[in-house]
Amino acid sequence: MGQAQTSYQPLPLFMASIRSFIRLERSNGIPLYRQISQGLREAILSGELPEGTRLPPERTLARELGVNRTTVMNAYNDLSAEGLIEGHVGRGTLVKRGSFRPEEDYFDQTTPSWLLGLAANEDSLIGRDTRAVSELTSLKAGEEIISLAQGTPSADMLPADLIQSIMADSSLEAQRSALGYCPVDGLLSLRRQIAARMRTRGVSVDVQNILILSGSTQGLGLLGRFLLSPGDEVVVEVPTYLGAIQMFRALGARIIGIPTDSEGMRVDLLEAILARRQPRFIYTLPTFQNPTGVVMSVERRRRLLQLARRYQVPIVEDDAYGEIYFGEEPSRPLKSLDTYGNVLYLSTYSKMLAPGLRVAWLAAPEPVIERMGLYKQTFDLNTNALGQWIIAELIRRDLLDGHLSRARQCYQHKLNLMLEAIETYWPSGGRVYPPTGGMHLWCRLPHGMRARHLLREAAHERVAFVSGDLFHVDGGGQHYIRLSFASPEEAHISEGIRRIGVAMRRLLARRTHSEDQDLPIEHLPVV
Template sequence: MRQSMFNQSIHQPLPLFTASIRALICLDRSSNIPLYRQICQGLRDAILSGQLAEGTRLPTERALANELSVNRTTVMNAYNELASEGLIEGHVGRGTLVKRSHFEQEDEEFGRDYPSWLLGLTGDEDFALGPDARVLSELASTGERQEVISFAAGTPAQQLLPAEIIRSVVSDGLLTDTRHALDYCPVEGLQSLRRGIAARLRRRGVSVDFQQIMVLSGSTQGLGLLARLLLHPGDEVIVETPTYLGAVQTFRALGARIIGVPTDSDGMRVDLLESILARRSPRFIYTLPTFHNPTGAVMSQERRRRLLLLSRRYQVPILEDDPYGEIYFGDKEPQPLKALDTRGHVIYLSTCSKILAPGVRVAWVAAPEPIISRLSLHKQVFDLNTNALGQWIVSEIIRRDLLDGHLARLREQYRHKRDLTLQAIEQYWPKGTRVNSPEGGFHLWCRLPGEMRARTLLREAAQERVAFVIGEPFHSDGGGQHHIRLSFAAAEEEHIEEGIQRIGETMKRIQNRRSPREDRDTLHERIPMV
């Protein structure tokens, strides 16, 4: 019953523009002008004349094709051309909307009563973050769109957030420990939490004491603080290709130059790294060696040892990002790279966002004490105190030995979701698709069949109310056009098969629709980001 109600809510007709479609688009099937160009011209005239106002939701490609008795590809080509002109824009969960032209927006903005300093903001800072600068903020909002089956955001499942554990901790201890829970705390974090984190890291093989731990307001803050500490504009940073897009944006925002090293199923191609280190002078190496985002790969032990050897030889520190290390699906927990580090070359970063809840805003960095001391000076400028209540809650969960049981449940549930997703892919996706099978973490990394482009697939899948992330934002070198990332953790179990089936049907439709005439028509098409 729940499944049928969900499908009904997704496929209910949505309000479109009120003017008659046939009055706006007059097709002359005897004309030499292709039908998609006639549709494009009719919609273009209606938008520019104001008949279709900004924000008007256009029909889906299928609905308009049925109304006009044309092939769906014909409508898709018309929409693509309008999108390339900046007249329409696709949005996951909202459909295709009319958008004002650049010049109309510019004229209106300069007519507003804005102060001169605000009008002087050029947007160059946004450009420096890369072509997909707003991907992270859009991912954060996809979970609120109930009509969309989303494999986009790499967040925990809402049903697995430890609300009952947190309720019991607060209920039992808040009134007797208000000083630690509700007052200011040291810049480095609550000592009880730092001791608890250090003890858990020692269990995982990392030789560390609480003086080498600093608590953060999320791992993104850690990336920013470490980058500000270690980088100057123009400095070089080595990253994996692909890699976590938030790190690339952070480093670019500070003026760093990104050097990418390819990855495979065993993680970073460390064999290609030495030639880079011999010729360049990077400030640090950024890596996600355990359940890599987005590929899910685990760096082999041989490569880990080789990476540490190169770090020592060339005196280049390593920033290890490990948000998923405790979410493993096998019997053996993988050790952090830092567990092999005996000389302080690895700066270790992790977070509670994946293993407890993003909302508590608690993460940490483990590093030599001189680094912690310097970081605390930088941190107090931007964030004097990390959320004390969140720190106290996490500290109490660790002290009361409640975390391990919660993690065991997460591992079981996320392994099950991974398996459901892979089974559905096997059943519904076309041959030629290559998908990893990660042994932990949240993500599947998928190579689309043939020369299918991820942006094309995303745009058409959005019409079917399903979302994922294209591969390009994860690449610092402009690659990833044929890859997508599916995050299975947050997707509701009963909707996984349906969402994967919709993506598979979209793939097959893209594969099957092309004719020689359509290939010529779409030769120069540009696909907008949705």
């Protein structure tokens, strides 16, 4: 088949036709970019904007409609993600081949009106990047795609052999018990073992201070619902864990970002915020922070606790990676320094063992645990009893520490492979921030390169990673990416980094020829 002919019209005439497709209503509650994308979508699917039609540059259409360029960019992103338009160097943004469908096929008359109405509110409820997380969690290495996006244990480090041996060596009665219900607070034997392990890490807790959760994300949700009302403020690090950003926004919170550096959160900037505002809590990942891998210094940990006590603001400590360290053991949990009960501590076995076990925990003062347990049962009556029993058996049989030791060696080796490949295949001018634990490598791109541009180019090389702007609440991170080294196979690490290097060099070579091109930034291409 030959290439579709690009459709050109005189710009004034074409802009008049574009305006006929897009009718902006600024008071109807629907985001403007949604109204723009919907108007263009209907025109494309009805055939009024035929295949090969060149759409106006973002700046031109923004000026014509009286909106920001970002608004048009977001509309084009939506259409690109749906496969309706695509950007071409030197040709602009074109309606894509195969976009036209007869109107009767497009408009599904069986869709209830209440469901169609949800689209107008979904961005304010869940955030525009929620689908990106869904795509990341569903993306698997295969079909020639190499994913450096997922921060999960590698397949060969999932403890299937240990679980098999536990099942084989356990009585039928024990296995049947593990398949039943357990208390809302969690399996008592596991809570005791967690409390004992935390005491070895300097945290003074006992069984009454432990609540078992179905993953740490559930813990964030429960704490958020427990502590927040719509419009309340939450302090987070910048950058920070994307899942937390989405959870707090979904709960209607206003997020205040505090910058980080090589020693963690800038607590010197935090004090001014606490003095002027009344945030409901401070959310921090002080050990192997996601995405940067930074460990907060002991001095800042102490200062953070002092500020929290002075201004009576609780701290939510998220410690998913604290036991995945390379070399010397890092600082003990922030909660180990907490003598006033201000730190609500979350951790999970998803990174240490396997995400499919769905077991995490909250460590907090007893009154908080009691209230959270009552609150939890309205959402989740029973955390995975089988997963709890398996983990309790792993700890009881002294198998967890051996597994963690092997995992640390494996992930440190994979990190070194990634760093060596970056040195070999990437152009100079960027910067990497090697962590001393965790699963992620934070990178600044060379020569002012934008992460979203690189994502688009890397999609052609069949490699995926995460754009840094997703971890920011302040519009930053556009020149950063996060690479996860734990999950991919060793061969895929080197090959994936090589492919990213190819995409980088192609972008840099193209820049000299198209500095003034006004091409759209496409949707995160991870599937």
